[in-house]
Amino acid sequence: METPRSFSGGIVTFYSFKGGVGRSMAVANIGRLLARDFSSGENLLIDWDLEAPGLNSYFRVRPSSLGLVDYFSDLVEALRTKGLYEALQSEDRGAILDREIPIGKYLVDTATPRLWLMTAGPTDPARLGEYQKKVAQIDWADLFHRYPMALRAFREMLTSRFAYTLIDSRTGISDTAGLCTAILPDRLMAMFGPNKQNKPIFQVVEAALEFRRMSDDDRPLIAFPVASRFDPADLLAFQSSLMDFRYDFSQLFARVYNLKDCDLTEYFDQVLLLYVARYGYGDGDVVDHGEPSYAGSLRRSYEELARWLVERSGPWSAI
Amino acid sequence: LIHQLELKLWLANNKFHHACFISWPSLGGPKIKRLVAKLEQAIEEDAPLYGLPPSAFSDRSIPKGADWESTMSRALCESISMIAVLGPECYNSDWCGREWAGMLRLEESRLGSADRAILPLVFQPLRSDATAGLLQLEILPPPVKHLQCVDLSRIRLRRSNYEESDEFDDIIRNITARIADIALRLADLRASAVDCAGFVLPAESAFAEFKQAVQRYPFLTES
Numbered sequence: 141m142e143t144p145r146s147f148s149g150g151i152v153t154f155y156s157f158k159g160g161v162g163r164s165m166a167v168a169n170i171g172r173l174l175a176r177d178f179s180s181g182e183n184l185l186i187d188w189d190l191e192a193p194g195l196n197s198y199f200r201v202r203p204s205s206l207g208l209v210d211y212f213s214d215l216v217e218a219l220r221t222k223g224l225y226e227a228l229q230s231e232d233r234g235a236i237l238d239r240e241i242p243i244g245k246y247l248v249d250t251a252t253p254r255l256w257l258m259t260a261g262p263t264d265p266a267r268l269g270e271y272q273k274k275v276a277q278i279d280w281a282d283l284f285h286r287y288p289m290a291l292r293a294f295r296e297m298l299t300s301r302f303a304y305t306l307i308d309s310r311t312g313i314s315d316t317a318g319l320c321t322a323i324l325p326d327r328l329m330a331m332f333g334p335n336k337q338n339k340p341i342f343q344v345v346e347a348a349l350e351f352r353r354m355s356d357d358d359r360p361l362i363a364f365p366v367a368s369r370f371d372p373a374d375l376l377a378f379q380s381s382l383m384d385f386r387y388d389f390s391q392l393f394a395r396v397y398n399l400k401d402c403d404l405t406e407y408f409d410q411v412l413l414l415y416v417a418r419y420g421y422g423d424g425d426v427v428d429h430g431e432p433s434y435a436g437s438l439r440r441s442y443e444e445l446a447r448w449l450v451e452r453s454g455p456w457s458a459i
Numbered sequence: 460l461i462h463q464l465e466l467k468l469w470l471a472n473n474k475f476h477h478a479c480f481i482s483w484p485s486l487g488g489p490k491i492k493r494l495v496a497k498l499e500q501a502i503e504e505d506a507p508l509y510g511l512p513p514s515a516f517s518d519r520s521i522p523k524g525a526d527w528e529s530t531m532s533r534a535l536c537e538s539i540s541m542i543a544v545l546g547p548e549c550y551n552s553d554w555c556g557r558e559w560a561g562m563l564r565l566e567e568s569r570l571g572s573a574d575r576a577i578l579p580l581v582f583q584p585l586r587s588d589a590t591a592g593l594l595q596l597e598i599l600p601p602p603v604k605h606l607q608c609v610d611l612s613r614i615r616l617r618r619s620n621y622e623e624s625d626e627f628d629d630i631i632r633n634i635t636a637r638i639a640d641i642a643l644r645l646a647d648l649r650a651s652a653v654d655c656a657g658f659v660l661p662a663e664s665a666f667a668e669f670k671q672a673v674q675r676y677p678f679l680t681e682s
Contacts, residue, residue, distance in 0.1 A: 354612070
């Protein structure tokens with residue numbers, strides 16, 4: 141029987157306020173699952189963690205010579221010199237952008253069928269200096285202020301070319317984090333370890349949702365909290381802290397989405413990413429070559445998360 | 460049923476031809492146009508159940524060649540209530556501001572301080588300059604902030620095609636019931652719309668002092 145789809149394609153950002161919660165590994169494995177089990181089209185992963193890139197390390201890919209910063213450097217150049225911005229005022233701006241700056245040359249094949257990767261930049265260590273300069277040169281706020289339609293065109297191009305685009309966002313509070321959480325996504329996966337250091341995730345999620353609510357962008361933005369780094373050896377402390385996070389997220393969603401009831405119990409029971417130390421040493425491929433899927437395994441957790449993402453209209457929602 | 464028939468007859472005799480006048484910014488684009496079309500259709504379906512005229516007026520129904528200003532003025536005057544679809548474009552629109560000012564004048568002469576005839580429907584809030592932590596706060600112009608608003612923006616945030624949802628149907632039912640309450644109050648006060656031929660929309664927009672460009676603050680870190 142075909143599963144119901146609430147979300148059959150779009151842009152999904154994985155964000156965490158702090159690092160070390162397994163965000164990039166989740167992007168890599170959810171990407172594999174979506175490409176393999178949930179879509180027949182092409183899918184894309186983007187490494188937008190420009191200060192600390194590394195999504196490519198979760199795949200056995202050939203070295204990349206071009207990536208996200210190269211794409212946006214070329215885009216800014218075309219906007220400044222080639223009159224591209226005027227063309228992007230048209231309704232088919234996504235197709236125009238793809239014709240002018242074909243995204244294909246900035247991608248590498250992940251070896252998983254129908255799954256592509258856009259690295260942050262060149263992966264050759266010898267080109268790190270050049271990469272650093274390009275990162276410093278891109279002024280994201282200026283790009284959005286001066287050329288708001290360019291980011292919209294980029295988003296529309298992604299949506300028309302790829303079934304699912306997963307973005308591995310920068311942590312903390314920054315222009316790129318704002319771009320990844322508030323402006324680009326259809327769904328926002330808010331990852332956290334249930335501890336004090338991760339509490340600011342609530343402010344970032346609320347700011348992203350309120351930004352979208354007040355923006356011209358007519359797309360819904362659905363946030364999914366994703367608890368991570370669950371160590372079964374520390375079950376009691378984890379459970380207690382997790383309940384606090386669950387309660388605070390349900391209060392936040394009830395307020396921002398104006399929901400009469402927001403019960404996240406089922407969702408939090410099913411979506412919980414384990415901490416498995418040994419995956420820190422390999423390529424983190426849990427889905428294709430890792431452990432078998434059994435109740436409580438990391439692989440099962442990813443599968444549950446992918447299912448919620450695709451099949452439900454929100455973390456509060458029944459099928 | 461008798462109550463509804465009485466109300467229907469009284470409204471017809473007193474020249475209230477429209478259950479509501481829908482004020483909306485045409486610059487809001489297709490998404491607002493779609494909402495207005497759906498509002499018109501849904502209210503026209505629900506209105507007769509309450510004894511209200513089966514008409515929701517919007518400028519979409521003005522025929523080509525008609526005198527725009529006099530048609531709008533007369534339609535507003537012949538309406539029991541006004542639904543104001545509010546978004547940033549609305550506060551920049553002279554027409555929306557004049558319609559608000561016009562209904563305010565009618566409301567005061569017909570209902571006094573007994574009731575309100577404007578029903579604000581917030582489609583998209585306007586961002587203010589003020590922030591609280593990472594949050595940018597929303598702002599409502601003075602004429603609006605005294606009224607209880609129906610907020611569509613939170614439903615839009617969590618569902619596409621919200622106009623097709625049961626939740627939206629409930630909103631419409633509540634709005635129509637509210638229009639029926641206003642109609643009953645008009646009947647109680649013997650307020651009529653018989654001399655609408657002479658009514659002219661005020662020249663001044665109710666949002667004149669608030670008029671501003673649509674603000675765009677893209678980034679969370681931006682002050």
